[in-house]
Structure formats: structure tokens, C-alpha cells
Amino acid sequence: MDKKDIVEVLERIGTMMEIKGENPFKIRAYSAGARTLQTMEEDLGDVIEEGRLGDIPGIGKALTEKIETLYATGELEFYNKLVASVPSGLMDMLDIPGLGGKKIKVLHEKLDVDSIETLTVACQEGRVAELKGFGKKTEEKILSGIKNREAYAARHLWWDAQSMVKKILPGLEELPEVERVEAAGSFRRGMETVGDLDFLVASSNPTPIMDWFTSMDGIVEVTAHGETKSSVRFEGGMQADLRVVPSEQFYFALHHFTGSKDHNVRMRQKALSLGLSLSEWGLRPEEEKDSSRKAGPVEANSEEDIFKALGLQYVPPSLREGMGEVEAAER
């Protein structure tokens, strides 16, 4: 079995374990292993032959054995058993927004739901709303999620994302309450494809901004509308999130929402190693769990300041993929 197929098997193992209600850290280990393998530049056969698979960060004893078995035989008992124990229809249900492993498990056990089709019927008959932890609103959200799941799951070309950004950004800039605004996320990182749009605004008066954002033209659904965070979906399936933060936290939040997740995790680990705690709200001494929405003692008037405070060289958005750039910036 070649590398591409093995990556897929590892990803599927992670997905199935999610539905089985496995330990989330274990699940993460599998998807991290899959990603590591995928981005490995060396030839997999060479690495295995030289017995160096386990030397790769994130690949330990268990994953090494499984990868080697798959490479040599194309079969894996552990995987086969998992496949046999998880109805394939349940895997599709993870694409529905609002449904994760836990809820899918409940739906399967209590209502015998085992596919999108049976889930649709269960919702239409109102059986889902009666479940503990579910409700009328959940039920409606599931039905609309099913109807639009292709649009939801689709990623968009950067170019298409940019044309959306060009429409939304000027509107935000014009609002008198908006002090600063940027598009963040994978769009800012310049990824070839963009999952959804992330806008970040600095303001001390979020409410009118949130209201404007959730009532733009072309919105078909407001999926969240809170005090500082809202999500909407447009015709055609593009999703956009808006966050509003106080201006002294703007660059921390911009860094955070530009991501990637892996990059953020490394940056936070780097902070912890210095006795500091980094979040979207600021950089503060680790100490107690006082991660309230207050600015930390460290000020940032640019993203550069954040890297500087951690003793790192500046890493531009396009390199923030958690693939060693943080380590490379030490010096």
C-alpha cells in the first residue's frame, strides 16, 4: 500500500474512533500522524527500511507498527475490525454542522439512525427533538445541514474568496464603530483553497457591527450571533465568521485567527516554555487560571511584537502551518 492510501486509512481510523467515543487525544494522534506522513518528503519505503519511522515526531510505537503493516501487506486487522463495527453511514453524518462523534453515537444508539436518510426521517418525525441534549432547534439545524451539506463541506478557491472579501471588507470599514479590520484565517495565509472567511474587527462597541454583519445581503442563514462572534452563510454555501475584540487585543486576535491551528499550538507551547500563556486575548504570565478578557501585561501594536515577545523572528502568514516554522524562527 502506498503512502497516500495509508494516510487515508489513518484518517479514517481517527474518524471512526470519534464516533466510537474514543479519547480525543488518541484521535488527534491518528490525524496528526496522517498529516505528518502526508507532508513527509522522503520516500516512505526508504524510511521504513532504515527503521526510522519511529524517529519522526508524532509517530510512536503504535503508529509505526500500523504503518509498516499497511505498507507491507495492505491489510490491518485493527482497521478491519473498526470498519466492521462502525456503520459507514455514520461517517457521512460528521459532515453535518453541529454533529460530532458524541451526538452521532446517541442518535445511533437511541434512534437506530445509521445513515443520512434514516436521520432525515427521524428529524421529520420529531424523534430527534425529544432526545436529551437535543431540541427543536437542533433538529431544524440538522435538516438544513443535510440539505446543504455539499455546500457546507466545499472549500472555495482563494480567488473566489477574495471577491467575497472585497465586497464585505469595505462595508465593515465604513461602520463608525470599527477601529480596525482585517480578513484572517486561511484566506490571509494565502491557501489555495479557503474553507470559510474570517473577519476580525477592533471596536469597543460590537453590537451594531454584529447586527450589520448578520444582516448583509445574500445571507441565507445566521448560524451564530453572539456578543463578540457571529457566523453567517451566504447563497452558494460560503460561510463567514466575524469576531470583534477591544483594540488592545487586536493583534493577538489577528494572530490567533490567522492560524493555522497547528501554528497556534506551537506558539502557545513556546509561550508556556517561557512561563507565559498566549491566547487570542493577550500574552500574560502563566500563573493562575485568570484568562479573563483583560489585556495582558504585554502590549502588541503589531504581530511582530508578539513574535518578538517570544524571542522569535517574524513569521509571515503564508508560513504559519505548524510545520517547523516556529522552531526555525528561534534565533
Added chain:
DNA sequence: TGGCGGTACTG
């Protein structure tokens, strides 16, 4: 053997 990133919104 214990810890694993930190936060917002929903029901």
C-alpha cells in the same frame, strides 16, 4: 505516568 491550546456559542 500524567498532560496534551485556549476560547465562544448553543441547548
Added chain:
DNA sequence: CAGTACC
């Protein structure tokens, strides 16, 4: 509060 989602 637990679950889901986001980077």
C-alpha cells in the same frame, strides 16, 4: 454543564 466549533 456538555457538546461542538474555530483558528
Added chain:
DNA sequence: GCCA
């Protein structure tokens, strides 16, 4: 699950 992996790692220190």
C-alpha cells in the same frame, strides 16, 4: 495515541 505521543511525549517528556
